[in-house]
Amino acid sequence: MFQSRNDRCPAEVYLDNNATTAVLPCAAAAVLHHMQTCFGNPSSSHSTGIKAKVELELTRQLARQVIGASRGQIVFTSGATEGIQTSIVSALLDARSRGQTGPQTLLLYGATEHKAVPESLKHWNQVLQLGATIKAIPVDQHGILNEQVMTELLPQAALICTMAANNETGVKQDLAKLETLIRKVNPSVRWMVDCVQALGKMSLDIANSSIDYAPFSGHKLYAPKGIGFLYVREGAPYQPFIAGGGQESGLRSGTENLPGIAALHAIFTELLKPAGSVFHSVDTLWSYRQQLLAALTELFPQLVLNSDAPYIVPTTINFSVPGFLSKDILDLFDAGNIRVSAGSACSSKASGSFVLDAMGLEEWRSQGAVRLSFGPAMSAAEIDAACRAIRRLVPVVRNCCLVLNDAQHSMAPPLAGLTQLKYEDLCSYLLVCPQSREAVVIDPVEPLMNRLVQLVQGQGLQLKAVLETHQHQDHPSVRVDFLNALGMHQPVAIDDNGWPAVAELKVGAFVLQTLATPGHSADSHSFLLYRGQQLLAAFVGDLVLPGGFGRLDLTGSDSQAFVQSLTQLGKVLAADTLLLSSHDYAQRFFTTWRLMTAENPEITAVLQAGGLSSTWRDKLAEQSQQLQQQQQYQCGIVEVSYSDAKALIGPADIAALLRQYPQLQIVDVREPHEQIAGEIEPLLPTGAKVQHWPLSQLAWALMSGAIEPSQQLLLVCRSGNRSLLAAKILNRLGFDQVYNLKGGVALLS
Structure with a gap:
């Protein structure tokens, strides 16, 4: 149940036994015996078949004893x-x-x-x-x-x-x-x-x-x-x-699955042993549960159990942690070589747990639910190893500011530049000057507030402002709550978007300028991000969305103002300036002025004409009808279509790819806590060059010039999904030498 990858990587700890279990040695031996020696067909009348039939019926009788079914x-x-x-x-x-x-x-x-x-x-x-x-x-x-x-x-x-x-x-x-x-x-x-x-x-x-x-x-x-x-x-x-x-x-x-039935025979025999069985008593299983809970609580002091004694069997621990989605914890645990799940393995792609929903638990508990399950044959040594593995993540969680703590030294590098945090289709941004440690938060949302608070406090940042591009109609403002959580008072001299009474907002080496861009709403503003004289990006709220544009059928929306706002932006933005939105319905993270106009030819025509047209009006009417038919509120419509990564590379192909492209850069897009919990370098060929650019900082990697279209890149994540997403994002921006590691780190281990 525990396997070591190599000297620098900890042994795998498997705690997902409700999904499936390893085969016990006695059961595996029985399978092999009945595949190679006693392999007869129970329906055959000769001696080999009779032996198989006896095994079949003996197992049937044992099954009756195990479940108490004499009839x-x-x-x-x-x-x-x-x-x-x-x-x-x-x-x-x-x-x-x-x-x-x-x-x-x-x-x-x-x-x-x-x-x-x-x-x-x-x-x-x-x-x-x-x-x-x-x-x-x-x-x-x-x-x-x-x-x-x-x-x-x-x-x-x-x-x-x-x-x-x-x-x-x-x-x-x-x-x-x-x-x-x-x-x-x-x-x-x-x-x-x-x-x-x-x-x-x-x-x-x-x-x-x-x-x-x-x-x-x-x-x-x-x-x-x-x-x-x-x-x-x-x-x-x-x-x-x-x-x-x-x-x-x-x-x-x-024909009966005789090897499988023989395995059941071995399992049933162990279950029925009066003493010396590999299966433990219920009391022992409860003690194991307490040991695991102690380690989990040390890792996540705010852990909340979603089910507990006396209503449960002892081998399942279902918990949630405030501020965490289940995927966040799964990624962390998987990087630390601990295998858990987000509920049923048959429904792991669901955004929440229907079981916890049925129990009436809060949405955050459903969406953050993690299931840790061990089997009744788990040994004391394996439980100890599991607890040690969980505790190894404690400094990672604390020093990466996933939970608040008094740690003086961080294992993760200090935040620098722009971090894009996402919750489903919502986007929030944290801008940090690496030299001054000054910071600005843009468009905070309730599901990400705890995470932002932990980053600001844990990194010791000096918060200059909390800005909102507009007052969102799909969720309330949390700006005041955010400041209160940090123990700060809202400044008096600010406008409704949180902008202070200054022409430019200086954040260390960065400068933000505000530009009124009504259209989606009357109070919409865009924030232009400069470093020196260089325009790096524009935070555009819901005026423009990656792959589309914001809706214009809301109270306060104005299609003519929308055209004028885009015209203003077009005068100050370069073709490849990144546009950062408040919503991302297509998982594209950001767009550029060039892409926005290419993907929305109607907008290009309107901008060229300088006003509305019948085609544009028809487009808006069509958009309004589509949005009103949506089951969930959306702030705009986007076209969801992706280009593919140039190629998928299997783990065995990395060495050959490195020989073909000696300058190949391997980019680890996992988040910092994953990168620290599970190093990728020991799993790669000697000499491989690795850059660590979390998906949340991909925009900053582009703005800072750390990765460029001329480079050959091999993107890597835990499973291959996020790296493929990153590859598609880069393909849209003109990167044409992007590879994705199929199966991710999971297949390297």
């Missing part, structure tokens, strides 16, 4: 998803045969169930044409099913699906209590219980319950992927999901 069927499957499908199809066909069809018939499931359950219900309800109504049973803040709602809905239900333990939060349902309620209200309703996360973590007594179906999965408990089993209560309706040769007594056709 009923144990059917070997490919895993939990197949077991869920089989259960649902069986129950729905039975319902149809009993005339339970139409919208008055209910199919119930817990609101926090794994997506495999509601998606299967929707699919088979449609395929089998039941026309039933599918309803989620709400849960309380602890994740426990609402008994009152169940009591109201159960009389009309043909099927109810619950789970023993939740895969994201570890919340366990009281199955005995549920059974009493279910059978009191509706004795004939079919009941499926997802037991995937239960084995080895909580006791099961299936035989003494009225559970009709219970699917299990092997790879969640140290067996290989592709093997599982389904319990079917004696007398419960059953429809074979796979027909064919009649294996499994006709209950599931297809």
Whole structure:
């Protein structure tokens, strides 16, 4: 479970066991034995087949003992998803045969169930044409099913699906209590219980319950992927999901996965040992949890648990940290070679956790949720190693100003130039003079406020101003709250955008000038950023967006003023001056005057004509209609289309690329805390030149001339996604020798 990459890189710590587990040595040995020695087909009548059949039936008997099911069927499957499908199809066909069809018939499931359950219900309800109504049973803040709602809905239900333990939060349902309620209200309703996360973590007594179906999965408990089993209560309706040769007594056709079943045999044997098992007692697992929590709290003192005792199994820790998205913590942990997840591995691309949403927890907790899960066979040595790995990140987090602290020395270089912070489509900016340590914040937003406060305080910056390009209509101003968080009072002599009573705002070697640019709103201003006589960038609010322009159908919008404002900007901006916006709906980070006019030919025509045209009016009407149809408020419309990076480079190709291009610059676009937590240099060929330019400082890398279109660049990040995004951004700006490392640091390790 722990592997070392090399002497300079710490061993991998795997804490995502709810997603999948390593195969236990005893299970791996059993797999190999039944692949090479006892490899017979259980359906064959000769001696080799008979041996295989004996193994099959012995494992079936062990499964009965493990789950406490002396009666009923144990059917070997490919895993939990197949077991869920089989259960649902069986129950729905039975319902149809009993005339339970139409919208008055209910199919119930817990609101926090794994997506495999509601998606299967929707699919088979449609395929089998039941026309039933599918309803989620709400849960309380602890994740426990609402008994009152169940009591109201159960009389009309043909099927109810619950789970023993939740895969994201570890919340366990009281199955005995549920059974009493279910059978009191509706004795004939079919009941499926997802037991995937239960084995080895909580006791099961299936035989003494009225559970009709219970699917299990092997790879969640140290067996290989592709093997599982389904319990079917004696007398419960059953429809074979796979027909064919009649294996499994006709209950599931297809040659049995004997190596996988042999692995289950080894796992079950360990579970049933009275002493000396690799699986630990519940008390031991709770002590492991406390050790991990102590290390996590040392790393993140403000950590908040999203689920906790007595409502959970001990092996899952689901937490959030104020000011952090789950991706921020995942990137940090992954750089430190610690593997955790943001919830279900099947839904890791979601922006928040539907499970925590169903529990009614705050949005920041849902969007910042991190799941750490260990298995019941985790050793004390592995827990100690995991705690040490987490604590190794403490100085990284503190010295990179991810949390406030009294550290005197930073491992990260002091901030310099411009940092662009993003939350979904919102952009905030921090400008820092490296010499004077003076700073300005532009367009702060609530989700990024804590991060900005930590950077200003942690870096010891002297804040000169907090500016807003305009009063945004999609979110309130946090300028006063931001200053209060820093213990500062808002200056009296400032305008509504935070601009002080000066013609130019000096920030060390930088100078900002303000320019009224109404159009998107009446109070819109652009801030021009100079260093000496050189115009570096313009903060344009929502007047111009990367790939589009701001909406002009709002209260205070003025299309004629918009044209005049662009005309003003066109007189002072160079073609390649960076335009930095308040929103970025297309993940392009910034644009330039040249790109803006090229991508919006209507604007070019309007600027040339010096006024409105029928084509422009039609464009605005079309934009207004599109924006009004959006489900979420947007401050403008952009065309979302990307150019591709010149080429994807596999890890094995780096050395050859360096020989071909000796001047090749490798650019690490991970954030500073990731770069420090997980060095990239030891993983690269000797002599590779590495620059560290986080994606948040890509704009400054361009403005400062650190990277130029003439250079050959190989971009690298954790997974290859952010570096590909950076490559696309640079391609738009005319960089034509940009490569992206496929799979990122993950495939280098």
